[in-house]
Amino acid sequence: MADELRFDGRVVLVTGAGGGLGKEYALAFASRGASVVVNDLGGDAKGGGKSSIAADKVVEEIRSRGGKAVADYNSVEDGEKVIQTALDAFGRIDVLINNAGILRDRSFARISDVDWDLIHRVHLRGSFKVTRAAWPHMRKQKYGKIIMTSSTAGVLGNFGQANYSAAKMGLIGLTNTLAIEGEKYNVICNTIVPIAASRLTKGVMPPDVFDALKPEYVAPFVVYLCHESCPESGGVFEMASGWGAQLRWQESSGAMLRKSGVTVTPEMVRDNWGKITDWSGPIKPKLRGDAMTDLIPIIQEANTTVPKSGTTSSKTSEIPESQFTFEAKDVILYALGVGVTVQEDSSHLKFLYEGSDSFSTLPTFGVIPAQSAMNTVVVRAVEQAGLPFNPAKLLHGEQYLELYKPLPTSGTLTSKGEVADILDKGKGAIVLVNITSYDSSGEAVCFNQFSIYIGSAGGFGGKKRSEHSKPLVTMPTRPPDASIKEKTDLSAAAIYRLSGDLNPIHVDPDFAQLGGFSRPILHGLSTYGHAARHVLKQYANKDVSKFKAIKARFSKPVYPGQTLKTDMWQDGNRISFQCKVVENGNVVLSGAYIDLKDVDVAVKKVPSLQDRNTLVSHPNKSGLKSESLFNEISKRVSDHPELVKKVKGVFEWNVTKGGKTAGQWTVDLKSGSGSVTVGPYRQGKPDCSITVEDDDLASIATGKSNPQQLFMKGKLKVKGNIMLTAKLAQLFKDNAKM
Numbered sequence: 001m002a003d004e005l006r007f008d009g010r011v012v013l014v015t016g017a018g019g020g021l022g023k024e025y026a027l028a029f030a031s032r033g034a035s036v037v038v039n040d041l042g043g044d045a046k047g048g049g050k051s052s053i054a055a056d057k058v059v060e061e062i063r064s065r066g067g068k069a070v071a072d073y074n075s076v077e078d079g080e081k082v083i084q085t086a087l088d089a090f091g092r093i094d095v096l097i098n099n100a101g102i103l104r105d106r107s108f109a110r111i112s113d114v115d116w117d118l119i120h121r122v123h124l125r126g127s128f129k130v131t132r133a134a135w136p137h138m139r140k141q142k143y144g145k146i147i148m149t150s151s152t153a154g155v156l157g158n159f160g161q162a163n164y165s166a167a168k169m170g171l172i173g174l175t176n177t178l179a180i181e182g183e184k185y186n187v188i189c190n191t192i193v194p195i196a197a198s199r200l201t202k203g204v205m206p207p208d209v210f211d212a213l214k215p216e217y218v219a220p221f222v223v224y225l226c227h228e229s230c231p232e233s234g235g236v237f238e239m240a241s242g243w244g245a246q247l248r249w250q251e252s253s254g255a256m257l258r259k260s261g262v263t264v265t266p267e268m269v270r271d272n273w274g275k276i277t278d279w280s281g282p283i284k285p286k287l288r289g290d291a292m293t294d295l296i297p298i299i300q301e302a303n304t305t306v307p308k309s310g311t312t313s314s315k316t317s318e319i320p321e322s323q324f325t326f327e328a329k330d331v332i333l334y335a336l337g338v339g340v341t342v343q344e345d346s347s348h349l350k351f352l353y354e355g356s357d358s359f360s361t362l363p364t365f366g367v368i369p370a371q372s373a374m375n376t377v378v379v380r381a382v383e384q385a386g387l388p389f390n391p392a393k394l395l396h397g398e399q400y401l402e403l404y405k406p407l408p409t410s411g412t413l414t415s416k417g418e419v420a421d422i423l424d425k426g427k428g429a430i431v432l433v434n435i436t437s438y439d440s441s442g443e444a445v446c447f448n449q450f451s452i453y454i455g456s457a458g459g460f461g462g463k464k465r466s467e468h469s470k471p472l473v474t475m476p477t478r479p480p481d482a483s484i485k486e487k488t489d490l491s492a493a494a495i496y497r498l499s500g501d502l503n504p505i506h507v508d509p510d511f512a513q514l515g516g517f518s519r520p521i522l523h524g525l526s527t528y529g530h531a532a533r534h535v536l537k538q539y540a541n542k543d544v545s546k547f548k549a550i551k552a553r554f555s556k557p558v559y560p561g562q563t564l565k566t567d568m569w570q571d572g573n574r575i576s577f578q579c580k581v582v583e584n585g586n587v588v589l590s591g592a593y594i595d596l597k598d599v600d601v602a603v604k605k606v607p608s609l610q611d612r613n614t615l616v617s618h619p620n621k622s623g624l625k626s627e628s629l630f631n632e633i634s635k636r637v638s639d640h641p642e643l644v645k646k647v648k649g650v651f652e653w654n655v656t657k658g659g660k661t662a663g664q665w666t667v668d669l670k671s672g673s674g675s676v677t678v679g680p681y682r683q684g685k686p687d688c689s690i691t692v693e694d695d696d697l698a699s700i701a702t703g704k705s706n707p708q709q710l711f712m713k714g715k716l717k718v719k720g721n722i723m724l725t726a727k728l729a730q731l732f733k734d735n736a737k738m
Contacts, residue, residue: 007034016100018054030067079129179234195240324369337496338529370435398451424462472591474679480567552592572635634676641673
C-alpha cells in the first residue's frame with residue numbers, strides 16, 4: 001500500500017527475540033524492510049543456561065521470507081558486544097527494542113539477594129548497558145528510536161514481584177531522562193507496557209486469558225512507535241490484544257499551606273489533609289518536565305501574597321515589583337566576574353576599590369537588578385498564555401541594556417517588568433521581557449530587554465516578528481577598526497555566579513555534562529560584560545558616563561580559560577562589535593553594538609558634511625567615499641531621534657562601484673529612536689531601496705550633482721515608496737542638496 005510504514009535501510013536490534021514478543025517484533029520489522037539483529041542468550045525463564053537455538057530459528061525464518069537478519073547470542077549485560085554485532089553486520093543501529101527479561105518471583109519476605117540482583121541485572125542494568133552502547137552511534141547520526149519494556153507490575157505492583165516491579169518501574173524513569181537528553185539529537189525513547197502470552201506470563205495469567213492474548217497483537221504498536229513518522233517521546237503506552245492506551249501521572253489540585261509570614265506545622269498538614277488529597281477539583285496531568293513548571297507559580301503566589309485577617313488570597317495577573325539592594329562589594333564582585341583584574345594599569349582601581357576617587361559601577365551591572373524581575377515575568381507570561389514551560393529548555397537569546405544615567409555604586413533599585421511580546425518560532429517561543437529599574441526617588445535609571453527562548457513552546461500560531469524587539473546590527477565588511485584580546489580567568493564563572501545567576505551549569509562539572517557541555521561554561525552575560533569593557537577601554541577611556549546602550553545575541557558558549565577577541569567598528573557614536581573565542585574561532589556574541597555619548601572622534605576621525613571636499617578626496621577603509629556620509633547620517637540620527645516621527649521610513653542603500661554592489665547601509669527612521677547599520681535590512685522589506693554609484697552619491701552629498709537629474713538619467717534607481725525620498729532632506733537640512 002502507498003502509505004505502508006517501511007524500514008528500508010534501517011537496522012533494528014531486538015533483545016530477547018528468540019520467542020514470544022521479541023520474536024514477533026523481529027518478524028514484523030523484517031517484513032517491512034528492516035535489517036534485524038535477533039539477540040537471545042537462549043537461557044530459561046529464570047535466567048539459567050545458554051543456547052543459540054532460539055535466535056537461529058528466528059533468523060532462519062526471517063531469511064526464508066526474503067528478509068535480512070543475523071543472530072547475536074550475547075547477554076544484554078555485555079551491551080557493547082550486542083551493539084557491535086549490529087555494526088559488524090549492517091554498519092549502523094537505528095532502532096533498539098529492550099525486550100529481554102526473566103522472572104524470579106518470591107514474596108518480599110522470601111526474596112534473596114540473588115533473586116533481587118539477577119532481575120535487576122537483566123531488566124534494568126541490561127537495558128542500560130545495551131542502550132548506552134547504542135547511544136553514541138544514534139547521537140552521531142542524529143537519529144534513533146529506543147523502546148524500554150515495563151509491565152503492569154512495574155506501574156501498579158503485583159504480589160510476589162517486588163524485585164521485578166522495582167526494575168520495571170526503573171525503566172520508566174530511565175525512559176523519561178533519555179527522552180530529555182536525546183531530544184536535540186533526534187534520539188527518541190518510549191516505554192511500553194505489553195500484556196501478552198509468553199513464557200514469562202505463563203502461570204501468572206489465568207489460562208483462558210493467556211490463550212486469548214497473542215504477542216502478534218502487540219507488535220503493530222511497537223512498529224509504529226519506532227517509525228520515523230512517530231513523534232512520541234517520553235511516553236508510557238499500554239497494549240494488549242489489539243488495544244492500546246497511554247499512561248500518565250496525574251495530581252490533584254492540592255493545597256498550598258505556606259503563605260508569606262506563616263510557618264507550616266504538622267498540625268496544619270493534618271488539618272488540611274482533606275484538601276491535599278481531594279480529587280474532586282481540577283485534575284492535572286503530570287507530563288515530562290512539568291514538576292518545576294507547576295510549582296514555580298505556586299511558590300511565587302505564596303511569596304508575594306500576604307493573607308489578611310478574615311480574607312483568603314487569590315492569584316493576580318499583576319507582576320509584582322522587585323527590589324535589589326547592593327553595596328560597593330557587589331559592584332566590585334561583578335567587576336571581577338567580567339574580567340577586571342589588578343594586573344591592569346592603575347585605572348582598574350575605579351572598578352575594584354571603593355576608596356578610589358573615581359570609584360564607578362560598570363554599565364553592564366545594570367542587567368543584575370533586572371534579572372529577578374525577569375524570571376517572574378517569564379513564568380507569568382507563559383502561564384497566562386497557556387504555553388508549555390520546561391525551565392531546562394530556557395535559553396537567553398539576546399540582551400539589550402540602556403542606561404539613562406550612570407549607575408550608582410550602592411543603593412536600592414526597584415524594577416518593574418512587562419511582557420513586550422511572545423513570538424512563535426515553530427519549535428519554540430520567544431518571550432520579550434522589558435524591565436525598567438528606578439532609584440529611590442522614582443527616577444528611571446536603566447532599561448533592559450531580555451529575549452528568552454523557550455524550547456518546545458512554539459507552534460501556537462503566533463506572530464514571528466515584533467516591532468518591540470531591539471534590533472541587532474550587521475557587521476561591517478571592512479577589517480575591524482580595533483581589536484582587543486583577553487584570556488578569561490579559570491575562576492570567572494565561579495565568581496560571576498555570585499552576582500546572582502547561581503545555575504550549577506556554570507560550576508558543577510556533572511551538571512554541565514547533563515546540559516551537553518564537557519565542563520562548566522561561562523555565563524553569557526559575563527562574556528557580555530567582558531566585551532563591553534573592551535569597547536569602553538578602546539573608545540571611551542573607561543569613562544562610564546559615555547555609555548548609552550548595548551545589544552548582543554548570545555551565539556555560542558565560552559569555557560573559562562579561553563581567550564576572547566572583541567573586534568570593533570566605529571561609525572560615529574555607534575560601535576559595532578563581535579566577540580570570538582580565539583582557540584576555536586567560534587563567534588560567541590553576534591549582531592552586537594554599543595552606543596556611546598560624546599566619543600572622542602580622535603580615536604577615529606568621522607568627517608562632517610562641512611568637510612565635504614575631504615569626503616571626496618580621502619576614501620575610508622572600505623574604499624568607498626560614501627562611508628563617511630553614512631557615518632555622518634548615523635551621528636545625525638543619534639542626535640535627532642525625533643526624525644523617526646518626521647520620516648517614518650526604512651531606506652536600504654546599495655552603493656556600487658563599476659556597476660557591482662560594493663557596500664550596503666540601512667537607515668531606519670521608523671523603529672525606536674532610529675538607527676544606521678551596515679548591511680541590508682534584516683527585519684523584512686524596506687520601504688525604499690536606493691541604488692547609486694559611490695562617486696555619484698559622494699557628488700550628491702557635496703552638492704555637486706542633482707539627485708533628480710541622476711534619477712532621470714538612470715544613475716540613481718529607487719524601488720518602493722519613491723515619495724519617501726523627499727523626506728531624506730530632513731537628515732541634512734542646509735548642509736546638502738540631497
